[in-house]
Amino acid sequence: MNIVRLSTAGSVDDGKSTLIGRLLYDTNSLSKDKVANIEQISQQRGLDQIDLSLITDGLTAEREQGITIDVAHIYFNTPKRKYIIADTPGHVEYTRNMITGASNADVFIILIDARKGIIEQTKRHLFIASLMEIKEIAFVINKIDLVDYEQDRFLQIRSQIEELKERFELLDKKLSFFPVSAKIGDNVVNLSGKTPWYKGETLLSYLEQLKIEQKNQMAQRFNVQYVIRPHSDDFHDYRAYAGKVKSGTFEIGDEVKVLSTGQSSRIKAINRYKDNLLKATEGQSVALELETDIDISRGDILTLASDSVEGDKSLSARLCWLGKEELSLGRKYLLQHGASRVPVKVTTVNSQINFETLEFDQQPLKVDVNSINQIELKSASPLFIDSYKNNPANGYFILIDETANTTVAVGFKN
């Protein structure tokens, strides 16, 4: 059993919250008191059936407005897997939340209203999926009941999306399609009797069988978070570098080097609490002991000594602006990548995404919230960030406003 992280995207009224509610309801993931609670609210509002979207719309303000305004995390388990859903809002102005929700996603679920078909917002979602390099995209063609369960309509939308694959650079991604009524429950957890023409599986059974790609062939990157030095009698000379394997696999005996200094040593031990491991792979939190004392501190990245990666004091990236205040060119920001923070300045904004054409064909007048831009930046010391496309796990960073301390942007290195 493992963890599958989902992110949902859709426009207002596409029934996203209802779909999530349906997944929970039909997998018996809701307790009796939760069901009773939403039944009661549905009744108070004079609805004739239970409103499953109430399960996820948490905050009072949005309950009043009837919309989702932030990223909410929802959990459910099947006997096979644990699922974490990041439920994100569909409005254009919430691109930042969508990117936030998608940043940890294995699967991107895009909802499409079967009556409306592909709309501008769908293309934006395709663009985001492409930008974020999400390998699995599931299209839920929702409200299929409202087009009389017509196969033609489903196939039409499906082929329209297939036609967009090349344009959005999705040729290496896996696309799957589901004719669904979240409200009624067709093809979410249970196969529908009303779509006999549909020979595929339900959304849940697709998720259950999904193979989450192991990226062990990726270049080795270890993010040093903390140096463990007990200074105790029992562990007098103990020194280990605690951190996370961002990508690839490290093994005992590997010759590793510190990217910032080029110094190298050999891995003596890989510790996970009291266990000594032979190897550590992507995502694992371990502590590495090296054979010789070399200078390593928080923020350093370790890789194999044979790796020819080099640092750079300038880089180009796609930058999604998240802050309320717009980007100020030439102003100092802090770039956080892994555990390191380095002062940087954005020197050039080359182009900006035009949300109408979804091309970087716009001359940016300003870089404001929800805009996605091609930028160049310069840093005070060398950065060891991979191209996001080649190695996503080590290819992203955030920018922090030094005065307000807020996270103002996320970047994906070209």
Add this chain to the structure above:
Amino acid sequence: MNYLDELEDEAIYIFREVAAQFDKPVLLFSGGKDSIVLVHLAIKAFYPAPVPFPLMHIDTGHNFPETIEFRDQLVNDLNLNLIVRYVQDSIDAGKVKEESGRYASRNNLQTVTLLDGIEEHGFDACIGGARRDEEKARAKERVFSVRDDFGQWNARNQRPELFDILNGRIDKGENVRAFPISNWTELDVWNYIRQEKIELPSVYFAHSRKVFLRDGMIWSDSEFIHRDVDEEVFEMMVRFRTVGDMSCTAAVASEAFDLDDVIAEIEAAEISERGARIDDKRSEAAMEKRKEVGYF
């Protein structure tokens, strides 16, 4: 890889970020199973070095005696540093007023004691065992949640958290609440406790207790809880799914004497965990309201 190991990896990663990014972290210890799991994870994150921050317990004075006994034993066995702050002191100092009536509880009062404790010690990060699956308002909580000088949480002004990057930069006077087990569910916690053979206070397992019924829930009979004359006390086999203040934690009927039994019961349970928390029943948006003013 086992999914519990993945959750552990994530929690340890968060603990190490807290220890590295903040000057004076503290682990908020309630004596409940989630905070006991936190202690276990903290030890794993820094082993063989000692846990690099103290524990703080806000004692309402209405705790289950079993919890306090367990706490002191744990601190002693694991050589931890424990700070205790008492709600009674806040009452005596006139900072808060004891509630009265049928539903009187010190649960809301502890926020003041907590914020005072944070300020007094200058803690800049408070590690807590909150989980996003517990309650609707918590589903939107960040892993690093920034609180202002007054300990307030603003749902609309949270920092976006992308990938695994945690931004803990704050100004002096502010603090961050950090939640290493955000992504765990109740069942995950129990399965982890079983996998790691973590000891728990006895109130989590079935035992005979003097109780009475109110509003469809089982209340512990205790000197801390106001009981009406017509509310009859009787003995029953119960356990607690969540352990907070005695005045705000309801019991469930149970025959679960060990972890396997408890997990089997939870898997079959129809009432969600916080359904047994009397403090959430006060209103639909109860949790959200309490969080805005600094509740954990």
